[in-house]
Amino acid sequence: MKRRDFLEGGLMAIPAGYLAMQGIGPAVAQGRAETLRVLSDGVPNTFDPSGAGANRDANGFSWNVYSRLVRFGRYPVAGEIYHYDYDTLEGEVAESWEVSPDGRSITFRIRRDATFHDGTPITAAEVKWSLDRAVSMPASARQMGTGSMTSPDQFVIVDPRTLRIDFPQEDRFALPNLALTFPAIINARLARQHATAADPWAAEWLRENVAGSGAFMLDSFTAGQQIAFARFDGWTCGPMPRLRRVIHQLVPAPSGRALAVERGDADIAVGLPPQEIEGLEGKPGVRIVSIPMRNAFQFIGMNNDIAPFDDVHLRLAIAHALPYRAMFEGVMRGRGRPLFGGTEWIPASAAWPAPQPYATDLARAREHLAKSKVPDGFATSFTFNIADEAVAEPLAILIQEALAEIGITLEIAKVPSAQWGTLQTEKKVPFFFDVSVAWLNDPDYFFRIFYSGDWRWNYGSFRNAEVEALLAEVRFERDRAVYEAKVRRIIEIVLAECPIILLWQPSHDLPMRDDLRGYTYYFHRQVDYRVLSRG
Amino acid sequence: MGRIGARYVVNRMLAALPVLAGVVVLTFVLVRLLPADPAAFFASGPAMGPEEIEALRRQLGLDRTIPEQLAIYVRGLLAGELGRSLVTGQPVAADLAARLPASLELTVAAFALAVAVAVPLGVLAAARPGSLLDHLVRLIAAAGVAMPPFVTGLVLIHLFYVLAGWAPDPTSRSDPYLPSSPPVTGFLTIDTALDGNWGQFRAVCGRLVLPAGTMALFALAPLVRMTRAAMLDVLTADFVRTARALGLSRARILLVYALRNALVPVVTTAGMVLSYMLGANVLVEKVFAWPGIGSYALDALVASDYAPVQGFVLTVAAIFVALNLGVDLLCAAADPRVGLE
Numbered sequence: 001m002k003r004r005d006f007l008e009g010g011l012m013a014i015p016a017g018y019l020a021m022q023g024i025g026p027a028v029a030q031g032r033a034e035t036l037r038v039l040s041d042g043v044p045n046t047f048d049p050s051g052a053g054a055n056r057d058a059n060g061f062s063w064n065v066y067s068r069l070v071r072f073g074r075y076p077v078a079g080e081i082y083h084y085d086y087d088t089l090e091g092e093v094a095e096s097w098e099v100s101p102d103g104r105s106i107t108f109r110i111r112r113d114a115t116f117h118d119g120t121p122i123t124a125a126e127v128k129w130s131l132d133r134a135v136s137m138p139a140s141a142r143q144m145g146t147g148s149m150t151s152p153d154q155f156v157i158v159d160p161r162t163l164r165i166d167f168p169q170e171d172r173f174a175l176p177n178l179a180l181t182f183p184a185i186i187n188a189r190l191a192r193q194h195a196t197a198a199d200p201w202a203a204e205w206l207r208e209n210v211a212g213s214g215a216f217m218l219d220s221f222t223a224g225q226q227i228a229f230a231r232f233d234g235w236t237c238g239p240m241p242r243l244r245r246v247i248h249q250l251v252p253a254p255s256g257r258a259l260a261v262e263r264g265d266a267d268i269a270v271g272l273p274p275q276e277i278e279g280l281e282g283k284p285g286v287r288i289v290s291i292p293m294r295n296a297f298q299f300i301g302m303n304n305d306i307a308p309f310d311d312v313h314l315r316l317a318i319a320h321a322l323p324y325r326a327m328f329e330g331v332m333r334g335r336g337r338p339l340f341g342g343t344e345w346i347p348a349s350a351a352w353p354a355p356q357p358y359a360t361d362l363a364r365a366r367e368h369l370a371k372s373k374v375p376d377g378f379a380t381s382f383t384f385n386i387a388d389e390a391v392a393e394p395l396a397i398l399i400q401e402a403l404a405e406i407g408i409t410l411e412i413a414k415v416p417s418a419q420w421g422t423l424q425t426e427k428k429v430p431f432f433f434d435v436s437v438a439w440l441n442d443p444d445y446f447f448r449i450f451y452s453g454d455w456r457w458n459y460g461s462f463r464n465a466e467v468e469a470l471l472a473e474v475r476f477e478r479d480r481a482v483y484e485a486k487v488r489r490i491i492e493i494v495l496a497e498c499p500i501i502l503l504w505q506p507s508h509d510l511p512m513r514d515d516l517r518g519y520t521y522y523f524h525r526q527v528d529y530r531v532l533s534r535g
Numbered sequence: 536m537g538r539i540g541a542r543y544v545v546n547r548m549l550a551a552l553p554v555l556a557g558v559v560v561l562t563f564v565l566v567r568l569l570p571a572d573p574a575a576f577f578a579s580g581p582a583m584g585p586e587e588i589e590a591l592r593r594q595l596g597l598d599r600t601i602p603e604q605l606a607i608y609v610r611g612l613l614a615g616e617l618g619r620s621l622v623t624g625q626p627v628a629a630d631l632a633a634r635l636p637a638s639l640e641l642t643v644a645a646f647a648l649a650v651a652v653a654v655p656l657g658v659l660a661a662a663r664p665g666s667l668l669d670h671l672v673r674l675i676a677a678a679g680v681a682m683p684p685f686v687t688g689l690v691l692i693h694l695f696y697v698l699a700g701w702a703p704d705p706t707s708r709s710d711p712y713l714p715s716s717p718p719v720t721g722f723l724t725i726d727t728a729l730d731g732n733w734g735q736f737r738a739v740c741g742r743l744v745l746p747a748g749t750m751a752l753f754a755l756a757p758l759v760r761m762t763r764a765a766m767l768d769v770l771t772a773d774f775v776r777t778a779r780a781l782g783l784s785r786a787r788i789l790l791v792y793a794l795r796n797a798l799v800p801v802v803t804t805a806g807m808v809l810s811y812m813l814g815a816n817v818l819v820e821k822v823f824a825w826p827g828i829g830s831y832a833l834d835a836l837v838a839s840d841y842a843p844v845q846g847f848v849l850t851v852a853a854i855f856v857a858l859n860l861g862v863d864l865l866c867a868a869a870d871p872r873v874g875l876e
Contacts, residue, residue, distance in 0.1 A: 032712055039706060045624035052591055053577030053621050138590045142583070207624060223630060224623040224834075225826045226711070251706045251824040252834075255689065259697060265704035418839035421575035425588065455584045456575075 033534065034244040036516075038527055039257040041271040043227055043250045047218070048206040049184035050137035057248070059181045060526025064229060064246075065214040066184030067237045069094045069108055069127065070175060074520050074531075077291050082520040082531075086294070086441040089175055092237045093122055093185050093213065103170025103478070110161045113236045116187040117212040124163040128155045129188035131165075133201045140182035143439070147177030169476050176440050181524060187211035215241050215530045225250055229529065242533035261511050262286055268512040268527060273390035274333060280511045287514035291521040292337040292507045296437045297353055298391070300399070300501040301459040306430040313372035315498040319358040320365035323402045328504060331394045335509060339502040347491045350484035352443035353502055356495055365406050377407025383432040384413075385420040392433045425456045434459060435506070439523050443487045444474045451494060460499030467493055544860065551856040555849065559612065562848040563605050563841075571839040573597065577621050595621075608845070617849075618842030622834050627846040631828060635850065636721025637708060638820070638827035642812045644743055645750035650805060653755050657762025657801075661770060662789055672759055679756035685818035688749040692822070695745060703741050705823045710738035746823040750816055754808050761804040765797035772796070798869040806862030810855050 044058040045051075049066060051058060073088030091097070094108040114122040132152035135144045144150070148171040156164045167174060177183070186206070194205030210218045215238065216229040229246040249266075251257045257269035258276045262283050272280075280286050300322065302309040309315060324340040342355030369375060382399060384392035393414075400410040410431075415423060423429050436457070438446050448471050451462045470486045477483040508521050518531045574592035592598050596607060611618060617627035660672040688705075695702035708723055709715060716723075716730035724743070727736035769775065770793055778788050817829035828847055835843035 035712065037711060043623075045620075045622060051624075052594060055622075138587055139578075139583075142587065220715075222826075223625040223633070224620075224831065226707070228711075247711045249707060249711065249824075250826075252821045252830060253705075253824065256692075256705050256822065256824055259692070260704040260706050263697070263700075263704065266706065416571065417837055418569070418571035418573070418576050421579050422570065422572040425572070425575045425585070453584075456579075 034242075036243045036246045036268070036529060036532060037266045038246065038248045038268045038270060039251045039260055039266045040248060041250070041252065041254070041257075043224060043248065046207045047210050048137075048203060049181055049186070050134055050140040050201075051203075051207055052139050054139065056524070056526060059524040060248075061227070062181050062184050063214075063522070063524060063526055064216045064529050065210050065212040065218060066186065067092045067114075067213040067215070067235075068180075068183055068185060069178045070097070071238075072176075072179050072522070077521075078289075080517045080519075081289050081291060082518070083291055083294065084520060084522045086176065086523075089179060093127065097175075104168075105164055105166045106174065107158065107162060107164045110163065111236060112161065114213070115234050115236070116190070117210070117217050117232055117234075118187065118190065119234065120187065120189060122185060122213060123160045124157040125160070126188040127163050127185055128152075128157055129192070130186045131155045131183055133186065134183045137201060137203065143180065143182055144177060146440070146445070147171055147173040147175075149174065149177065170478060171476060172442065173440055173445065180439055185213045187213065213237075216246065219245070238530060241530045243529055246529045248527075258511065261513065264513065267516060268510060270510065270527065272509070272511065274331075274335075274509070275390065277509045277511060278333065285514055286511055287516070289510045289512060289519050290335055290507045292505050293437075293521065293525070294505065295439065295441055295523050296435065296508075296525075297339065297505050298433070298435045298503045299459070300503065301429070301432045301434055302500060303427060303430045303461055304463075304499050305427065305461045308372065308374045308378060309430055311372045311374070312497055313368045314374060315501075317365045317368035317372060317406060318403065318408070319356075319498050319501050320361045320368065321402050321406050321408075322358070322501065323360055323398050324358075324503070325360065327395055327398050330398065331391055332504065332506065335507040337505040337507075339504050345492065345495055347488050347495075350443055350487040350491070352446055352487070352491060353505065354491075356502060358498075358501060360402075362405060369406055377409070379409040379411070380431050381413045382410045383415055383423075383429045385417055385434070386414050387417040387420070388433065388435060389414065395433055421456075424459075427456075427461055437523070437525070441523075444471060444483075444490070447471060447487075447490050447494070448475075451490075451499060462494075462497070462499035464493060464497060540864070544864075547860050547863075548856075551853075554856065555852055558852040559609070559845070559849060560605065562845045563608060564601065566839070566841045566844050567601055567604075569839055573621060573839045573841065576838055617846040620835060620843040621840045622838050622843065623831075627842045630831060630843065631846055631850055633718075633721065634826055634828045634831050637723075637825060638813060638816070638829065640722045640724065641743065641746055641750065641819070641825055641827060642809065642816065644747040645754060645816075646805075646809050646812060648747055648751040649754035649758055649808070652751070653758035654762050654801070657759045658766055658789060658794060660759070660763045661766030662785075664767060669763075672763065676756040676759045679752050679754075682752070683818065684749055684753045684816070685822050687752050688746065688819055688822040691745050691749055702745050703738065705742075705745065707824055708739060708742055708826065709735055710742075713738060742823075746819050746825055749819050749822075750812060754812055757804055757808055758801070762797065762801050765800045766793060769793045769797045795869065799866050802865050802869060803862055806858050806865075810858045813851065813854055 040057060042055055042057040044061040045053070045055045046058050047061060049062040069092060070089045071092045073085040073090055074082040075085045077083050093110060093114050095111045097106055097108045099106050110122060110124060110127065116122060132155060134140045135149050135152060148167045148169065149165070154166045156166060158164050190211040191202040191206055195202040215232055215235040217232045219228040219230040221227045226247065226249045231241055231244045254272050254276045258272055258280055260266040261269045262280055264285055277288060281288060302315055302318070304310055328334060328338055339353050339355055341359050342357045345357050347354070382396050384396060396412045400412060403410055436450065438449055447467065449457045450459060452458060452468055452471055467490050470490050474483050474486045508525060512519065515535045517533050517535050520528050520531050522528055574588045574595060574597060578588045578591045596604055608618065615628065617631070619625065620627050620630055623630055656672050660669040663669060692705050696705060713735045714732065716726045716732045716735060719726050719729055723739040724736065727739055775788060775793055778792055816827065817833050819825065820827040820830040828850065832844055832847035
């Protein structure tokens, strides 16, 4: 008996020939070889690329069923495993594009043979409607705005195969923004039939239906349970995917996902905690893909508005008291890229995130603490989201022990996921652990999101007039040298002020069957089925 | 009797309406007392600022006062709408309709298994109190209560899937590689049988064994104990002594006279166990990736997604009411002394 068919077969004594009679046998055999089965902790809650409240799996969904004008290239990180390359863009629906000399307009040439799933051609009209929609829908408008795309007037149809985008000024974030999930190219002819006066962008319809242009078509969907994709054989916007069918299934228990991959019943297990991943290491037939995420980071947040964290000496004291090595080796098992233990307070490079010059040095921590407003220490709480418990809890205990050494007493507090967003938005937590991701990788973008502004993502509630001014100056800076000099100055200020403490860029760890090739990590952390194949 | 029975059923159902109305209002207010803002939870994608959170809040109607929101909800309820889930993105009514059969199928299978094992065991244990069998039954009962169902589930998975390789992978209700049957009842065993899809039928039955066994182990304990206790009680009664004195066979005394009289507490316990199983099998559903209403409600609660939680509580309350009614009718049938008023 090769498969576990005791319960399936043994209990119900149905003649084996029956299957063959029904013609199931061969179809299934072929299906398994060309079918990918992904077990995840979620399934999409909307099909709309600009859907309100979309979950992560919804990003992965639109990534595979829609195409975009351009896509990021990729570079290898290990044997046939890749990381997306933020600095290289290639055409997807666009076969080429041309940036005007002043950088204020980009003209895209659309592939002649590009079609939607229903076989109708992709023309500039549908591309324009899709981009008009992306800048108009509340869930995507702000992100598109970071690439200076704010109004439908900017998208101009030159001829059926040519579309021009006009910008108020040259913006280096324009093209990368077009490679994100939001500006998906939607079959406007189809979607428009379902638009109404109250719902001009057919949001109601696109939430539950696909007007697709991507390499995969929606095959079947059971809400909250399972989704199946079939390859779109008419896809011309990239190399034809090798997989014919993909089943993406919700399996809530991490142990269930891990076991099914270990036993070969499933191909990829998404969203496993480090313990489960460690348990799979070295199992025959299983390969653990481990890719340091260049756009994600884990950090210790300090609310600079809440005393005593408004005191830079206290923040630096903590930055020098954290047991980085023990945390990284003990909790992260050394997986990821450290952002501690650097040497430069005045950076030589504008690359960011980079290792900060904070290291475990209790003498130095005590010096800073003595200069702070709380020289004898104090008591506070350290908070984390229950969703991050597997990593955050052991970290919290290590931090608690380490800070006790310099007289800071911590009470560890876990917060339910639902409440975490509220607390973060209302800035109610003084001292915490969190994880975050930037969708675009330029250093100034990082500082603009995480070190400025009056919003949730400015985790430290950091306000610094010089940083604000520099960020405004570099926003559209065309001279690379000037840009880098100013970014280096921002880094210098941020290192000295220490509003939050970056820990490391965690690694994207994904157990999969070892015959899978071509796995690529993308900024959205979802599986791209198009590039996967079986060896 | 028939007419009285019918009037009784109608009266009981009418009497349940205020209870259900109370459940609706209470759940509605309770979920809104949770210290979490669904808009902040769901508008947490990249580049979501205060404006986006506010827009989502308006879209969800959370900017209105609680009485206003309640009025809107009740109006929808009267039209058969339970709102929309943010977690799944689907209407709650559709989600519950799709998931309730999954929960019922699992619960009914587990319950049938538990009753089929528990009642004979209880009767045998009571027939020979203090015997080895009696001690064994007590041990099983104690273990069943002491082991949380998810532990039992994990142990069973380890034994039968990982070590023995007999059970299918605990990740779905059906074999994802086989064609599925059109949904008619939502019970996959019935739907695949109706469709003549025997390959999938076998897969579905195979996937039902471990989770149903896990739940049955848990339900076994109260049923065995109650059967044993009730039987012991009845076996010391005068009419049993009379029957013995009259020389009736032991089997006839046990199964016809004693068991019938012991049934009322057993049926009552069984009703409680069944309703409890329906609402509280979340952990088994999670461990076996069973798409039931329990895990649905838990996921919604974790995300402070109000509508599904409200819909779940209302559904379970309605099922409780129906089950209680069923238990009372069964008790009346088992023991004529239990009258219907």
